[in-house]
Amino acid sequence: MAASTAATTGDERRAEPEATVLRADDVAVHFGGVKAVDGVSITLTAGRIFGVLGPNGSGKSTLLAALTRLVPLTRGRLEFQGKPYDTVRPHTIAARGVARTFQTVRILPGRTVFDNVALGAESAGRPGSIGRAGKAERGRVRQRVRTAIERTGLSGKERHRPDELSYGYQRRVEIARAIASEPTLLLLDEPTAGMNRQERDDITGLLDDLRGEGLTQLLIEHDVQMMVEACDHLFAMNFGELIADGEPESVVRHPAVQEAYLGTQGRAHA
Numbered sequence: 001m002a003a004s005t006a007a008t009t010g011d012e013r014r015a016e017p018e019a020t021v022l023r024a025d026d027v028a029v030h031f032g033g034v035k036a037v038d039g040v041s042i043t044l045t046a047g048r049i050f051g052v053l054g055p056n057g058s059g060k061s062t063l064l065a066a067l068t069r070l071v072p073l074t075r076g077r078l079e080f081q082g083k084p085y086d087t088v089r090p091h092t093i094a095a096r097g098v099a100r101t102f103q104t105v106r107i108l109p110g111r112t113v114f115d116n117v118a119l120g121a122e123s124a125g126r127p128g129s130i131g132r133a134g135k136a137e138r139g140r141v142r143q144r145v146r147t148a149i150e151r152t153g154l155s156g157k158e159r160h161r162p163d164e165l166s167y168g169y170q171r172r173v174e175i176a177r178a179i180a181s182e183p184t185l186l187l188l189d190e191p192t193a194g195m196n197r198q199e200r201d202d203i204t205g206l207l208d209d210l211r212g213e214g215l216t217q218l219l220i221e222h223d224v225q226m227m228v229e230a231c232d233h234l235f236a237m238n239f240g241e242l243i244a245d246g247e248p249e250s251v252v253r254h255p256a257v258q259e260a261y262l263g264t265q266g267r268a269h270a
């Protein structure tokens with residue numbers, strides 16, 4: 001993976017180390033009577049990997065939906081890089097510096113790896129500007145695609161179609177597409193779901209490389225072991241609320257977190 005390319009990969013969007021990238025203050029998302037997220041306050045600082053864990057139905061996906069502006073807030077405030085973010089529309093978040101991957105791989109099967117990654121690079125432009133892009137802009141997009149492909153270990157696979165690749169590589173294509181927009185913040189929804197040990201370790205290594213380049217990341221994962229290995233800081237949720245947050249080893253040993261897993265799912269590995 002090409003750490004040496006960092007100087008050309010969106011440095012203008014990189015926040016200073018330890019600077020606040022995103023702040024959520026008392027965020028709530030209710031669906032009728034269901035308090036999917038209820039009073040969550042988190043701060044994400046630059047160049048670190050944060051994780052959200054919690055049993056099924058604890059509110060992780062809804063929190064991610066709030067951070068990607070897919071659901072309206074019932075209460076609370078969001079700030080991204082010091083600016084109000086709760087009224088931002090979802091299709092504009094890439095242009096502001098927020099990218100995401102999905103729980104199930106969402107790439108276009110009939111298009112090449114290069115074309116799939118290009119969709120991410122194009123999304124970083126102003127909405128509606130792609131069709132009017134001039135030659136210089138198209139050149140910049142191609143450069144962003146090449147850099148993202150190199151950083152995610154996909155070099156040599158540019159002309160492949162995703163269905164010719166293993167599941168682990170399809171995940172890489174998704175991550176490449178997300179980082180091709182040169183985000184400040186990357187949100188990853190279960191990036192290692194359905195992977196074998198080797199694929200999981202590869203993705204963990206990739207996220208670590210991206211952190212080394214200063215990219216701030218927030219992961220949702222069920223795999224507690226992976227979260228402890230990959231993250232600098234964990235947030236644990238249950239019933240829509242934050243029940244613990246801090247250094248990963250201490251969060252997974254926290255009595256409320258143990259109770260959330262053992263009490264609701266019989267999982268002994270938390």
Ligand SMILES: Nc1ncnc2c1ncn2[C@@H]1O[C@H](COP(=O)(O)OP(=O)(O)OP(=O)(O)O)[C@@H](O)[C@H]1O
Nearest residue numbers: 031034035036054055056057058059060061062063
């Ligand atoms: N659109 C919706 N309408 C009504 N209720 C919803 C909606 N989305 C989520 N919920 C409810 O909100 C709660 C939190 O769900 P959410 O999917 O955020 O949890 P989760 O921690 O991501 O779960 P999982 O690990 O299973 O993905 C659940 O009770 C869920 O049924």
